[in-house]
Amino acid sequence: MILTTPAKLALRVVALVYLAVLLAFPILTILWRTFAPGLDVFWASIRTPAAISALNLSLLIVAIVVPLNVVFGVVTALVLVRGRFPGRRLLSGVVDLPFAVSPIVVGVALIMLWGSQGWFGGLETLGIRVIFSVPGMVIATIFVTLPFVVREVEPVLREIGTEQEQAATTLGASGWQTFSRITLPAIRWGLTYGIVLTVARALGEFGAVIMVSSGFPGVSQTLTLLVHSRYIDDHNTYGAYAAATLLMMIAIVTLLLMTLLDRKRPAAHFAPTPARSHS
Amino acid sequence: MIRVTHAHKAYGTFAALDDVSLDIPSGSLTALLGPSGSGKSTLLRAIAGLEHLDEGAVLIAGEDVTHLPPQKRGIGFVFQHYAAFKHMTVRDNVAFGLVIRKRPKSEINRRVDELLEVVGLAGFQHRYPAQLSGGQRQRMALARALAVDPQVLLLDEPFGALDAKVRDDLRRWLRRLHDEVHVTTVLVTHDQEEALDVADRIAVLNAGRIEQVGSPEELYENPANPFVMSFLGSVSRLGDTLARPHDLRLERDASRAHAEADASGVPVTEAEVDRLVRLGFEVRVELRQPEADESFFAQLTRDEAADLDLRVGDTVWVRPTRTLAGTGDVPALAG
Numbered sequence: 001m002i003l004t005t006p007a008k009l010a011l012r013v014v015a016l017v018y019l020a021v022l023l024a025f026p027i028l029t030i031l032w033r034t035f036a037p038g039l040d041v042f043w044a045s046i047r048t049p050a051a052i053s054a055l056n057l058s059l060l061i062v063a064i065v066v067p068l069n070v071v072f073g074v075v076t077a078l079v080l081v082r083g084r085f086p087g088r089r090l091l092s093g094v095v096d097l098p099f100a101v102s103p104i105v106v107g108v109a110l111i112m113l114w115g116s117q118g119w120f121g122g123l124e125t126l127g128i129r130v131i132f133s134v135p136g137m138v139i140a141t142i143f144v145t146l147p148f149v150v151r152e153v154e155p156v157l158r159e160i161g162t163e164q165e166q167a168a169t170t171l172g173a174s175g176w177q178t179f180s181r182i183t184l185p186a187i188r189w190g191l192t193y194g195i196v197l198t199v200a201r202a203l204g205e206f207g208a209v210i211m212v213s214s215g216f217p218g219v220s221q222t223l224t225l226l227v228h229s230r231y232i233d234d235h236n237t238y239g240a241y242a243a244a245t246l247l248m249m250i251a252i253v254t255l256l257l258m259t260l261l262d263r264k265r266p267a268a269h270f271a272p273t274p275a276r277s278h279s
Numbered sequence: 280m281i282r283v284t285h286a287h288k289a290y291g292t293f294a295a296l297d298d299v300s301l302d303i304p305s306g307s308l309t310a311l312l313g314p315s316g317s318g319k320s321t322l323l324r325a326i327a328g329l330e331h332l333d334e335g336a337v338l339i340a341g342e343d344v345t346h347l348p349p350q351k352r353g354i355g356f357v358f359q360h361y362a363a364f365k366h367m368t369v370r371d372n373v374a375f376g377l378v379i380r381k382r383p384k385s386e387i388n389r390r391v392d393e394l395l396e397v398v399g400l401a402g403f404q405h406r407y408p409a410q411l412s413g414g415q416r417q418r419m420a421l422a423r424a425l426a427v428d429p430q431v432l433l434l435d436e437p438f439g440a441l442d443a444k445v446r447d448d449l450r451r452w453l454r455r456l457h458d459e460v461h462v463t464t465v466l467v468t469h470d471q472e473e474a475l476d477v478a479d480r481i482a483v484l485n486a487g488r489i490e491q492v493g494s495p496e497e498l499y500e501n502p503a504n505p506f507v508m509s510f511l512g513s514v515s516r517l518g519d520t521l522a523r524p525h526d527l528r529l530e531r532d533a534s535r536a537h538a539e540a541d542a543s544g545v546p547v548t549e550a551e552v553d554r555l556v557r558l559g560f561e562v563r564v565e566l567r568q569p570e571a572d573e574s575f576f577a578q579l580t581r582d583e584a585a586d587l588d589l590r591v592g593d594t595v596w597v598r599p600t601r602t603l604a605g606t607g608d609v610p611a612l613a614g
């Protein structure tokens with residue numbers, strides 16, 4: 001498509017305004033509201049016991065969910081790409097389910113399953129509380145974040161094929177050596193992106209988690225739930241802004257950390273463009 | 280020596296290998312030659328252990344390796360599309376097998392330096408595969424396979440993805456390398472010229488079966504059947520008879536042609552000259568049998584052509600000096 005210069009300019013303006021109004025503006029407003037009263041006010045607001053507990057709980061959930069999603073996500077992606085069995089398409093559909101189902105529905109389903117009246121409710125009589133406690137929140141978060149690693153790793157696996165792995169095998173590498181030295185480095189980018197998305201969603205999940213949380217401040221409230229309760233229940237608008245800013249900061253730190261970790265390791269895609277010389 | 284006995288391999292109902300038995304002598308460079316889909320890769324991968332045979336056995340140096348995984352077979356394998364480890368430098372690629380074997384650092388460094396020298400990549404050791412040309416990548420893959428001192432080197436169309444010039448160079452280079460290193464080598468190719476050029480033995484495959492095994496000369500001069508004959512060079516078909524174009528003699532005089540033919544017992548065919556093509560020192564005479572409307576061609580030297588003084592539309596008598604019967608399985612060679 002060939003556009004005239006004014007048309008190009010107009011398109012650019014539209015795109016920028018769209019992004020500004022929908023993305024940049026709300027985020028900048030929150031940052032402005034958070035830091036306008038001064039850093040010490042912000043600091044005090046995120047140092048309350050409820051805020052500290054919420055931060056810890058959010059990080060705990062991330063720390064449990066991410067490793068589980070990495071392991072099962074990579075295994076599932078391998079099965080989907082390499083497996084030849086009936087029902088593979090069905091499995092692929094199941095992986096997408098969390099995208100299709102509203103988080104609230106997930107919460108309700110979990111209560112039905114794990115609540116005191118549910119199928120696995122017997123656990124509560126043994127003193128293991130799932131619903132309205134941390135395990136329930138972890139399960140809910142796993143549910144909504146499950147597709148990310150799978151869906152990011154899958155296309156990379158498909159693209160790299162199996163020849164490099166076969167070559168490693170003929171050179172004497174065991175199954176595990178082949179996976180850790182060949183497959184894992186090859187899917188690293190997809191995996192990194194999947195982890196970033198998982199962390200972001202795990203921190204920000206609201207609907208599914210609020211259904212299975214007792215909601216007690218300082219006990220079973222994540223940062224996202226804290227933002228909500230400060231705003232709605234406590235009418236503490238400033239506190240909500242501060243907690244939201246803290247959430248954003250964690251997400252940004254995660255993104256930076258993953259990028260830095262990746263850059264440390266040498267990789268082909270950091271090499272300059274192919275310098276073709278004759279053989 | 281590599282010995283394959285009664286190998287069968289089916290994909291669904293399709294037999295990729297159908298009772299294949301083959302001996303590959305130690306130190307030889309054997310080509311598995313055949314059209315696409317004839318089962319060459321399947322056979323090579325079965326030797327490597329990358330593919331499991333439904334029936335049959337594979338022996339390497341007297342040891343039955345049929346049920347051993349590729350790691351334990353002492354092989355080096357080179358893939359058509361290089362299978363370079365993209366996230367590793369050339370040096371790390373070549374060192375991979377030695378690192379896996381936990382060899383001492385000094386030994387690894389020495390061996391890798393030596394191999395990079397042999398394949399002419401010493402100046403490229405810190406590059407990534409993406410920064411190499413196709414030919415360089417394949418030489419890296421060869422060095423990587425050789426690093427672990429394999430008993431046998433298996434190459435699956437290693438030059439198939441390269442352009443003609445690079446392919447010719449690498450082919451010649453592989454032959455020289457083999458003359459120096461003497462590792463038993465099996466080369467898969469669908470290119471008869473490549474097989475004739477580098478191999479000292481050729482096994483011709485067709486539809487999952489071995490048609491003939493022998494030296495390039497044997498196969499070219501004494502093909503066991505029409506398939507081998509037509510796969511290993513040009514063939515002219517005169518009715519039921521097959522002959523190499525350079526084994527055809529042309530006569531203007533019918534009686535002389537018949538007199539010679541009666542002596543050797545080979546039929547004489549009448550044909551009309553369709554076209555004359557001069558290709559350097561040889562002349563290619565395109566001919567047509569008027570009654571059968573079949574086209575074929577003969578290769579003459581410039582002098583022979585000059586003596587005959589051929590023109591388009593002339594009628595000539597064609598007498599093969601060596602033939603292969605086009606029907607029946609008997610390798611009926613005359614001449």
Ligand SMILES: Nc1ncnc2c1ncn2[C@@H]1O[C@H](COP(=O)(O)OP(=O)(O)O)[C@@H](O)[C@H]1O
Pocket residue numbers: 290295313314315316317318319320321322
């Ligand atoms: N994994 C597979 N599944 C189904 N058919 C296959 C598979 N691998 C090879 N084949 C079939 O087996 C036949 C022989 O294949 P191959 O050994 O790769 O042939 P070549 O290397 O001589 O071209 C081909 O017809 C191919 O389609």
Ligand SMILES: [Mg+2]
Pocket residue numbers: 319320321436
């Ligand atoms: Mg092949």
